[in-house]
Amino acid sequence: MTKTPFVLIVEDDEWMAQQHQRSLEAAGMKVEVVSHALAAMDALDTTKPDVLVLDVLLAGPNAFTLLHEMRSHADLAAVPVILCTNSAEQFAQDDLSAYGVRRVLDKTKMHPKDLEAAVRKVLL
Amino acid sequence: MQGNKDQIKKGALLFNEDELPFLVTASHELKSPLALVRQLALALEDSALSESERARIAGQILLTSERALRLTTDLSRSARLEDSLFEMEPLNPQQICEEVAHEMTPLYRAKGHEIRVVSRYRPILAVANKDLLRRIILNFADNALHYAGADTPVELRAGAQSNRAKIRLSVRDYGPAVPADMWHRLEIGLGRTVQPLHMRPQSSGLGLFVAGQFARAMQGEIGATRHHDGATFYVDVTASAQLSLL
Numbered sequence: 001m002t003k004t005p006f007v008l009i010v011e012d013d014e015w016m017a018q019q020h021q022r023s024l025e026a027a028g029m030k031v032e033v034v035s036h037a038l039a040a041m042d043a044l045d046t047t048k049p050d051v052l053v054l055d056v057l058l059a060g061p062n063a064f065t066l067l068h069e070m071r072s073h074a075d076l077a078a079v080p081v082i083l084c085t086n087s088a089e090q091f092a093q094d095d096l097s098a099y100g101v102r103r104v105l106d107k108t109k110m111h112p113k114d115l116e117a118a119v120r121k122v123l124l
Numbered sequence: 125m126q127g128n129k130d131q132i133k134k135g136a137l138l139f140n141e142d143e144l145p146f147l148v149t150a151s152h153e154l155k156s157p158l159a160l161v162r163q164l165a166l167a168l169e170d171s172a173l174s175e176s177e178r179a180r181i182a183g184q185i186l187l188t189s190e191r192a193l194r195l196t197t198d199l200s201r202s203a204r205l206e207d208s209l210f211e212m213e214p215l216n217p218q219q220i221c222e223e224v225a226h227e228m229t230p231l232y233r234a235k236g237h238e239i240r241v242v243s244r245y246r247p248i249l250a251v252a253n254k255d256l257l258r259r260i261i262l263n264f265a266d267n268a269l270h271y272a273g274a275d276t277p278v279e280l281r282a283g284a285q286s287n288r289a290k291i292r293l294s295v296r297d298y299g300p301a302v303p304a305d306m307w308h309r310l311e312i313g314l315g316r317t318v319q320p321l322h323m324r325p326q327s328s329g330l331g332l333f334v335a336g337q338f339a340r341a342m343q344g345e346i347g348a349t350r351h352h353d354g355a356t357f358y359v360d361v362t363a364s365a366q367l368s369l370l
Binding site: 012013014015016019022023026059060086087107108111112 | 152155156158159160162163164166167170172184188235236270271299
């Protein structure tokens, strides 16, 4: 039996987070949402997600502070990351692969189903 | 083709290099609500949505569009500041706080948060332009919404400063603390330069810049205080002497 993918979403816009959560849950995935990087560290420690979906600009410490912190923990460094941002044009995925970033999604262009496809792709 | 090039050149000449960071921030901050409206509209395509879910998403589109419109109205008001004459009048700052709380309540409620005015018993009067002062507090309240904790209300209050010459209107949020180094950079440029996007995301950079402009047009100033559990953004304006004459 295939394991249900567990996705942790870090998104400080509550309504955007709801949309991401709805589309992933409709695809049969288990989802938890947190709104800032500090809560994300706690959730990463306790829930061990299969994939992290991460907005860049967050209240308090931003996504890169979280990515740096994750790199310093061997277990968390292995969690694949999907950046989901309004500023996708500023980030080249190749430059961020050292931080575990496997996909960069542009919130201004993506379709709700793109997130599901990206999660499935990084889990392959 | 040549016509298009001329138009682009003409457009580029409208902005000097100093204005480019402002344009970048403005376009980014408009992008956030527009991207959300787009995602919400795409969500409505899902035929599996119930009527109540459909109504909820339509309501979110409305409130998000209104937020984007507040931002564009502030931008156009800000661009016309130097050409305009502002009526400065004695006004009740508590009433401004109440009007802003009333206007923002649907958005706060829809996001599961509360905004409230902390009442005071001693009457105070400020000398300010009502529209600009209201816009400053709306900006702070919009900003605070993104940082408010789920169980803690955002508080608006108005009070006289200790020397009685100034009236302070403030918006307090209870949320994650901004890291000290980030806060220091935010404080240095508060309301005077457009903040880099990573300072306080969402509406902060442009909203605070515009709020600072509006405050200075009324001979006032904006500021901020960092707390271990959030932040207070405030505007100081001149106190009216009218009440002391009674």
